[in-house]
Amino acid sequence: MKLIAENVFQIPLLPRNSINCYVIDDILIDAGIRSSANNIFRALKGKKITKHALTHAHADHQGSSSVVCNTLNIPLWTSEPEKENAESGNVTDEYPNKKHLIARFQRKYWAGGGLKVSKILKEGDTVGSFTVIETPGHSRGHISFYREKDRVLIVGDTLVNMNLVTTVPGLHHPPAIFTTDKKRNISSIKKLFALNPKILCFGHGPVLIDNGELERFMRKIH
Template sequence: MLGRPPHLVNAYLVEDVLVDAGTPAARRRLTRQLDGRRLAAHVVTHAHPDHFGASHAVCDRYGVPLWAGRKDAEAIATATPVTGSGFAAAVVSRMRMPAPHPVTRGLVEGDEVAGFTVLDVPGHSPGHIALWRDHDGVLLCGDVFVNVLRLGAPPKFLSYDDVRNRDAMRRLAELRPKLVLFGHGPPLRDPDRLRRLAG
């Protein structure tokens, strides 16, 4: 958890890999939690500033590589997120952009990260990825779903392609995950609820 209220913005340490890094303002809180731990790499689920906000600071401080979905790599490396049109573009243009950082590994479907399999689930961003661990049903879904106030899709105006994100929601729900970890919101242990929502 990187913000207030709890679970508003989440980052996860999976073995020795940090998944997401919150906003630029999360840097101090994140490094306080990471200092003294072994860190081998940092993965970003998608190129939005509330997920790679502190990525440059983390990679610089711990000397670790940054990995992200191949189609989001340039957006992170240049700190220029790809958004939908109209209102979304206007909102993002007013946000404080994180420091850019080079992506050293562009992740694709089937890659392995800390015991998880990379799933290509574009829609919220062009290169959005999720991480799936089949043997125990744990899913890190980034922002394909959000669980703040209610479980649902991210706001349409914040997604690059809402129709494709709905396809990604259905794909992830069909996995019937036993534990879903969101970019925003508390964990969920109810695969049927996820399927009803995505159906």
């Protein structure tokens, strides 16, 4: 685990930060793909985790959720629109083209089993020292997590900080083939920008200590 801020840790699950999950306080945020469980358990060794929350229930974020929750005997929290997919494990059904080769690959090799959701998260709820921000678009019920005191933002996939083909770092919209509503996602990006975040933690790409990168990105989408 890599310390990002007070009680905030990044767990890179694939090389070059291409898939990440995070620990905030005693809560695991996201859980990578199905084969990520052992990496997560190694990273968490000696640290008590009491809850698991998802930014969204896509295959590269809930892949190890059921294993982690069952092994650690902890509850799963999601937003209301993500609950059905998280509980069924049908986590590629929302993709614009769920029959796409990559979608079929993710469903077969990345997606984890379904698990009962114990708590529904909504705008303004507290998750540890963070606040839930509803950021739909990439998925119907995507949420982010923000801590105002030091402006740390868990972005999920509202934005990605790498080219997912070349792995070169840089801010991008999430891939269209996995994004339910691109216009709505742009509105969510603007909502997060208005929070004036300083440290941005992404599902894909390295953590960004913002020195104007986000503002420059925003100029391109207005």
